[in-house]
Amino acid sequence: MEERIARDDVLRFLAEHGGSAKTDEVRSEVGDSELADTAIDFLTEGGLVEGGEGKVKLTETGWREGREALRRHEQLEEILGGHSMAHALEHLELKPEQMMRIASIGRLTPLSELREGEEAVVVFPKTNNPRMLARLFGIGLVPGARLIVMSRKLGSVIVVVRNVLAAVDRDTAGLVMVAKA
């Protein structure tokens, strides 16, 4: 999921900047050089961007994708992870201005780092363990769900999500990416 957002970020950033930019600029936009480089490599392989001499450039297909990414960005979908997730967000418990704030912050925080009393919206769980993913979703920690941290003692994070009290151990909570509301 993180890689996917990074790829979208690269395409959108290039589309915003007339189709090409310095690799370093792209890296600082993504916020994580390693992630940015992986994204660029992936996009180069897919024929969406061309690289060389510290610069990255959109190809013709890349332009199409870039504009699409830009459009999605405007709708704030990309921060919540690609268009499939958008279905889940039709009734997001957020007001437009709150969504704008998330966009302006643009930084995701792991659930484990929230303090008691802080509110946030689930963006995505960063896990490859299907059982864990199914369990998180099953308990209500789905993209778009708003939560409040009630306690973080005893090695677990206790949250209220969708009117249900739930406990997530701190390691797992570190994988649940949220946006502070």
Place this chain on the structure above:
Amino acid sequence: MKKILLVGQPNVGKSSILRALTGAHVAISNYPGTTVDVYHGRARMGDEDYEIIDTPGIYNLYPSTMEEEVSELAVLEADYDAIVQVLDATALERSLLLTVALSELGVPLLLAINFWEEAEERGIRIDYGKLEELVDAPVVPVNPYRKGGVSELAKRLREARKPSIIVRYDDDIEEAIRDVERTLPQPHVLSKRGVTVRLLEEDPVVTRLYPCERIGEACRRLVIKGHEPQADIEATRAGYALRMASQVTSISAGRERIRSLHVMDRLVLSNTIAGVSMILGLLLLIVVVVIYSGGIIQDAILALAGPPVDAAIAASGSFGSLVREVVSDSLEGLLGQYAVAVPYVFIFYLILAALEDSGILSRAIVILNTMMSRMGLSAKAVIPMLLGLGCSVPAIRSTRLLPDREQKTRTTLMISMIPCSSRAAIIFGLIGHGLGVWWALSVYVLGFGLAFILAAISRGTSTRGMVFLVEDLPPYRIPRAGGVAAKSWWRLLDFLILVTPLVIVGGIAYAVISYYGLVNMLAAPFEALVASWLGLPPLAAIPLLYGFLQKDLTIAMLASVLGTANFATALTAKQIYVFGLASTFQVPCIIAFGALVKELGWRRTLSIEAVSLFTGLFVSGIALRLLP
């Protein structure tokens, strides 16, 4: 007869509904092809007979424990006329996630909404008519604890039908669905599209039931296009559930949502000292109540059933001495099992059910999680361990609530170090009597210590991050006596069904072995080891070996080989302690062995037995050398 499957999330009240529909007539059996039990009962509703099958609680159709796998399997095998999904009105959206997943599979459905009164108290109003319209299947609010609280459900059972919810996914996923659907044969009852979507999620149970060659390629293509099939599909489903919930729920102003923790939770979940004290208090309470009241019931059963058993044994004497031996050993074994293990196990089940229904158990699991996860174990492993204080057999059975085979095996290894109630007889009868109660208690401390050491050692291979805690904490509720009693009774019945044939087989084996004097022969090769490593009289190998057949017989056999029941005259204090250790930390009895084979298969069972035998001998020998 029509078949109904009860499906729903944990703590949603399925078993209460089963009880309300069927009365007390509930039976237990293995779900075909698995070792997981399901409860089922019969009821006549209208002019139709129904068989109602309860399945283990499941959050999401994608399984995260072995029990949940059975629930999914039951849904997918589609051997029923309808599914009744029990929903929680206080957390409707989460329940609807399962509704959407079931609808997608195209199963005939009826939705039973539980806890609706509690939801109304909390200001949550649900428009049942609208929900019925949206799902296009009957929706019935129920209260299983009130007379007539399920009559509407019984009346509308025949209206159960395939819901009309169709989940639309992202274009790429839709393309993959079309592509795979073409090659998939039409499944029995289930919707082809529904099965295809689950295949794309790489759901392990569906993949096993509907193997499809094209899936690998389809998933790979989705990944190349930047999708994460499982996450995308589940998120989309969650979106539908969220939308439906918001369309049918209204929340009174000012009472929106939980804003603060319950006063109990503020104490136990927000304060480390209070939380840990609660756990220690609970554990102490369980041990004290189980051991004390277990003893009282045990005496009562022995007084009541002893004379008729003796009479039956005496009567069997007329058929020859082998028959008499077989009857005597089987019946005495049964009496021992029923009198010694059953009271402990039943009382533990009562406490467990009360803790479960009150919401305390989920809190205890959260608090214990930190400690248990350090050993790579799920916090739920505490339940089998405590149960092991009563009898290893139900403890071994209850490891099914753990997420995978590895955890199951490791927890079973730990159980083998926990003294069961039969071993308590050795510990208190021999060590407690001879050396004092503190020496007896030291065996328990050593047992739990060894269990955790074995867990820590076996942790090596387990991957980090595989053990995770994601649990809901249901609101505190006062447990209903009827519900608690029924649940405990069902579980006890399950235990008895498993253990009775094993005890009889064990009794027969024991009778034959002792009739032909085989024990002495079998014990002979161990005598040297017993004498040199354990420092015991060589003949002590015989009672140790008898322990495998039946732990309760150990003391009687020791008295028999020593020629006295006054052990202090024949053994030194150190020898008494070492013998107590060696007979406690040993291979579990033959009944537990049978349960182990059933649960884990021969290979794992033999490894567990070997490890526990070695550990027991090692510790006893070390104790001999270290003690003054």
